[in-house]
Amino acid sequence: APAPRHIPAYPAAERAVRALGEAVKYAEWRRKAAEPGRVPELDAVDEAGAAALIDRLLHAPATPRQGTGGVGQHGITLAPGDAHELLARYGIPVRPALPAPDADTAVRAAARLGYPVALKTTAPHLRHRPDLGGVRLDLATEEQLRTAYAELTDTLGKPAELQPVVQAMVPRGVDTVVRAAIDPAVGAVLSFGLAGAPSELLGDTAHRLVPATDQEVAEQIRSIRTAPLLFGWRGSAPVDTAALEELLLRVSLLVDDHPEIVAVGLEPVVVAPHGLAVLGATVRLAPPPARTDLGPRRLPSY
Structure with missing residues (x-):
């Protein structure tokens, strides 16, 4: 004889909803495990x-x-x-980033890359820390670039310590x-x-x-x-x-x-x-x- 079926009972509606959610997540996990996808062939690979x-x-x-x-x-x-x-x-x-050890070199780098540009410090203690003011964006002219360079070095230190670079702006x-x-x-x-x-x-x-x-x-x-x-x-x-x-x-x-x-x-x-x-x-x-x-x-x- 088949085993008797039992209806689950929960002391509160919240627990029943949570159990149902876990069952849905388990079913989704089983579905994904059965359809792992594929490793596609990519072009432009040498x-x-x-x-x-x-x-x-x-x-x-x-x-x-x-x-x-x-x-x-x-x-x-x-x-x-x-x-x-x-x-x-x-x-x-x-995207290339050109070294800018001084303001004149930064201007030449910007002319090579095309305005607008970003001026960034790459020193290890400042890298990926835009909150410290080591990144200046959307510099559209030589005057803006020179002003930003002066502000950067006056605030954060000498160029040799900051290791600044110039990079073209992206969307x-x-x-x-x-x-x-x-x-x-x-x-x-x-x-x-x-x-x-x-x-x-x-x-x-x-x-x-x-x-x-x-x-x-x-x-x-x-x-x-x-x-x-x-x-x-x-x-x-x-x-x-x-x-x-x-x-x-x-x-x-x-x-x-x-x-x-x-x-x-x-x-x-x-x-x-x-x-x-x-x-x-x-x-x-x-x-x-x-x-x-x-x-x-x-x-x-x-």
Whole structure:
């Protein structure tokens, strides 16, 4: 005889609603596990060229710009030009930032890039801290640039300490951060969050294993608590999440194809209503560790 069926009973309506919500979340998790998505083929990818560049950089003689006295056990952080070249092999352009050690050099850099421009400090203690006044935007003329340069150096210190750069302005949008790094337990991990202190303090970052699928990166950008800012929060214009998803897939593919890449950081990535712009990038290389397992690592599904 079939087992008798029992009707669940709850002491309060709130608990019944909570139980129903958990059941819905479990069904959604089962659906997603059954449809994990796919790792799409991307255009403008030069895997062989990237491999040759990585090999050359890892075996190049030690230079002062590497900052580590050679590759060694912990690898090297690439110079900006080398990092930008490597990322470009996977269709990830980085907007150039020209050094501006004095006001005249800044003016020449702006003439080369085209107005309007931004003037930024890149010193480690000021990097990604616009609240300290180290970033001046929408400088449309030489006079504005010279004034901003004087104000910056008068307020924050000498140019040698600030390491200022000039960069062309990009369309306004939402500042985000894309990273990838090697976790000893699970391998390469792709991370995403919004730029700025609130997200960092709240730990509002989403992670996925590499290689990530199209469905996984779509869920990744929607899973952070600050995701509404990407989709038109309080009447703002929604940004180009399709371009953001493609960028995440490109970073995932780059790291998956080349185990020598142990860390990638793109910050900030300004996602506008149409397209996006990568304004800063770091890449770290190291000889790949020996692996006894085969194929990509995956979290188990039950």
